[in-house]
Amino acid sequence: MKSNLTRRAVIAGLAMAGAPALSRRAAAELPQPPHSRTICYIGGYTQHGPPGGSGNGQGISVFEMNTDNGSLSPLMTYVDIASPSFLVISQDSRYLYALSEIDDFNANHEGCVTAFSVNRKSGELTKINVMRSGGAIPAHLSIHHSGKYVMVANYMGGSVGILPIRPDGGLGDPTDVVKNTGPRMPDRASDNPPGNFAVSDHSGSHVHMVASDPSGRFVLACDAGLDRVYVWTLDLHxxxxxxxxxxxxxxMTPGSAPRHFAFNEKGTMIYILGEQDSKVVAATFNAQTGEIVPQQTVSTVTPHFRGSSLAAGILLSPNGRYLYVSNRLGDSLASFHVNDDGTLNLVDEIWMHADYGRSMMFDPTGSFLFCANQRSDSVTSFRVNAATGELQFTWNFTPVGSPTTFAFLNTI
Structure with a gap:
């Protein structure tokens, strides 16, 4: 692990801790640290990445966020990890889990997941252990509602891996690996935007996301290769x-490549994003039976759009009144108003100010929306109007090699 915080600086800080106390006046004149800082972790593709998908990233980059203007200042970088393209922090903020989107972790051509402990005061990470993901090229991971398991979506492996969380926050060997099968689906959907030449891989099962519903009763997974959304229960024992x-x-619609989903807070509505046709399916979700019933399909691009597009990320605002989608190739952010019945109205589609925006995330206050722009090697941020859903570009560009994912932490 490397960091731009040198050993000399750390030793100097420790020496200062043992120095004689300053006078009250002198101490008062020194800059006083804030009681809490907002730390932003950013991962992405490194040179050791998926076949044909190596990137410019160095590992997990750590920044401090300015909560006034949304800018990010670099703190350190953890380089002892390959292509950490998705990150998640535990609910108690004590642990961070990062997948490596690779297929050469072991002889079975699997990817892996690294567990870190988090220093709640500084944001520093300490590696606990590394565990196989249960399949090749993992693309997404989440922590089950119970806090007992990390669930991994293995894209090329076409599988979901369930990894138990040990008492020390480390990961155990997968307790289950479920592989999906189904008929060959078309590479393009019939309801594509006009002139869309982009295709999604439908050569087999490609699990792109796995997460539990808000109640934790069900586990759902988007399979972008089989055009299905799977529903399971998880035996916690x-x-x-x-x-x-x-x-x-x-x-789902043949060829649409369901990629990610988002639940409303009550767990009564699920919004499923189709990568290939750039559509959102708004559906009711029965928290007792796990049944999904589509109610509406809306485009993530305006009726004026022509050309190639691949939708990527989907995110509900903290107040649940607005939904946002990132569109790759078209390089836009779509904002939807969420109606009282859970259906959607497209409000606006704005320029991302960068290329190939993937995941998005709000800062802990919901005041800013950050977007990871893979091909531009940059992160851009937008100020969020909670009342109207409007996004205003901050003109803050943060250089990060091939970024794809975020995780935020408030220090104590």
Whole structure:
């Protein structure tokens, strides 16, 4: 692990801790540290990346956020990790988990997940252990609502891996690996934007996201290769996934490549993003049965748009009144108003000010929205109007090699 904080600076800080106390006046004149800082972790693709997908990143880059203007100042970089393209922090902020989007962790051509402990005061990370992901090229991970398991979506492996969390925050060997199968689907959807030449890989199962519903009763996964959303329950004692008896999966539009989803706070609505056709399906979700019933399909690009587009990230505002989607190739951010019945109205589509925006995330206050722009090697930020949903570009560009993911922490 490397960091731009040198050993000399650390030793000097420790020496100062043992120095004679300053006078009250002198101490008062020194800059006083804030009681809490906002730390932003950014991951992405490194030279050791997925086949044909190596990037310019160095590892996990750590920044401090200016909560007044949304700018990010570099603190350190953890380089002892390959292509950490997705990060997640535990609910108690004690641990950070980072997948490595690779296929050469072991002889079975799997990716892996690294567990870190988090220093709540400084934001520094300490590696605990590294565990296989249960499949090749993991693309997404989340922590189950119970806090007992990390769930991994293995894209090329076409599988979901369930990794138990040890008492020390480290990870155990997968308790279950579920592989999906199904018929070959078309590479393009019939409801594509006009002139869209972009394709999504439908050569087989490609699990792109896995997460539990807000109640923790169900586990859902988007399979972008089979055009399905799977529904399971998770046995918390054995760590095994059990297919939902009534609706083990729902078929989406052929070729649409369901990529990510977002739940409303109550867990009664689910918004499923199609990568290939740049559409959002708003559906009701039955928290008792796991049934998904589509109610509406809306485009993430305006009716004026022509050309190639691939939708990437989907995010609900903290107040649940607005939904945002990032569009790659078209380099835009779409904002939707969420109606009382959960349906959506496209409010605006604005320029991302960078190329190939992928994941998005709000800072802990919800005042700023950050976007990871993979091909521009930059992060851009937007000030959020909570009342109207409007996004205003801050003109803050943060250089990060091939960024794809965020995680935020408030220090104590």
């Amino acid at each position: 054995t760590g095994r996934l059990v297919p939902d008896a009534k609706a083990p999966f729902i078929n």
